[in-house]
Amino acid sequence: MRLIQVTASRGWRGHEQKIIYLYEAFRDFGYVEDQWIVCTKDSEVHKIAKEKNMQVIGLDFKSEYDLKFAKSLKRIADENKADLVFIHNSQSHTIAVLSSLFYGLKIPLVLCRTLIKRVDTNFFRKWKYNYKGIKRILCITQPVVDELKYAVKDHSKLRIVGILTDINKFKKTEKNGMLHKEFNIPSDHKIIGNVAAFTGFKDHYTWIDTVEILAKTDLKATFVLVGKGVLEDEIKAYVASKGLEDRVVFAGFRKDIPEILPEFDLFLFTSNNEPAGGVILEAYACKVPVVAANAGGIPELVMHNETGFLAEVGNAQDFADKVQTLINDKVLQEKFIKNGYQFLVDNHTKEVIAKEMIDELNDVLENHSN
Incomplete structure (x- = not known):
């Protein structure tokens, strides 16, 4: 698998740490052929990934409707022959959907969801969770799944993969x-x-x-x-x-x-x-x-x-x-x-959760490749 992980986050909390952990685990356990992190330039993820000599690509980020970021994501996926985009926050979710919708990003999209929050509060937000390119939504706990069920029509897309600690x-x-x-x-x-x-x-x-x-x-x-x-x-x-x-x-x-x-x-x-x-x-x-x-x-x-x-x-x-x-x-x-x-x-080591994550991603590739 040739994998892109994408986030538009600037800060450093649990989900950003998870991206770094997963990159390390996928690399160390030989789960991917190659991988890249696409993120906001000079964000905490960008800085830490560079410090760790990871393959990271920093882009300017203006808003979740940043079409330049969306176009760049498509270009990066094409240049690196990526098989799948793994999305890690709401803003990058929007960008990945725009990249698919307007710029022809055809590879499967998988979303990781870490918040307990209703997403059916407006039409666009609900629509992007049901966008055809989103093949799976990986949630960290059952309460996260329960909140998404109000918006996501196909509940079979919702899976639980817990959080990890190194x-x-x-x-x-x-x-x-x-x-x-x-x-x-x-x-x-x-x-x-x-x-x-x-x-x-x-x-x-x-x-x-x-x-x-x-x-x-x-x-x-x-x-x-x-x-x-x-x-x-x-x-x-x-x-x-x-x-x-x-x-x-x-x-x-x-x-x-x-x-x-x-x-x-x-x-x-x-x-x-x-x-x-x-x-x-x-x-x-x-x-x-x-x-x-x-x-x-x-x-x-x-x-x-x-x-x-x-x-x-x-x-x-x-x-x-x-x-x-x-x-x-x-x-x-x-x-x-x-x-x-x-x-x-x-239940929650890097080894355990990385294996569960990669199994879900591989299943998406096997069943939803375009």
Whole structure:
């Protein structure tokens, strides 16, 4: 297979990391004859792919209706004799459809969908999900499938292929006190943390409400938030309004997550509409016990009382109760750590998910080549 992966994203979150992981896996396991990443010039994907000496082609990107980008995609596919285009975000979905519609891109298109969001809100959006050139839509969890069913007429196109984590990236599993030192956290304080962009569905408000409850107990802990986003200043103001500035650390955007995560004594994840939550798998890889919201695709990753605790969405008291129970029970922590790591190894490694992905792509080629 000669494969093009395409995204118009500029940032760096789960889906962008997935593109890099898949490129590496497809290459290392010999799943493709050749492959290219087509992306926005000077985006994070473009920069990282170049750093890793991947075959990456950066294009100027103006909007999802960028006909120049669409025309270039057709040219790149022709020049490299590509067999299939693997689409990774909504804007590149539109561009790939325009490339097919206006410039004659004839090879099969496969879309990877990672959001829990209705797409039948306008005619064009619904139409592009049913476009004849889109041969399959690979979704990361069942809730993603469920939302797409309102728009996609042919449900047989919808398949579930989970998210992946590169265990080899997370070699550190013992604490060395780096966060205690960096942020002057008292040595006798446990660290309860989260890694998430400051966006609405991550529900940092419930996270802070949970901290407020825990701060009134005898628990010696400091609470660390890693990430950035549009709501960061709003959440900082919320922390200040509750007088929690001395208990909550805003660590900002970090590229050293494999070093930071093992410093957590507990991973607290309050997201209220999470498609999956890849950072939960990273917590498993780092041997950190998890308390997470019973929302979206999270229950497909966290088996309650087996690999972690699930708490009621938006219920800060429930989160706080479960944190208190887990942080004080070493036996339970070890159970969750052991089971969580094994769940990751069995279901969500680069090896497992890359094989599932390539099987789907090969099936499309066998049944839908033009």
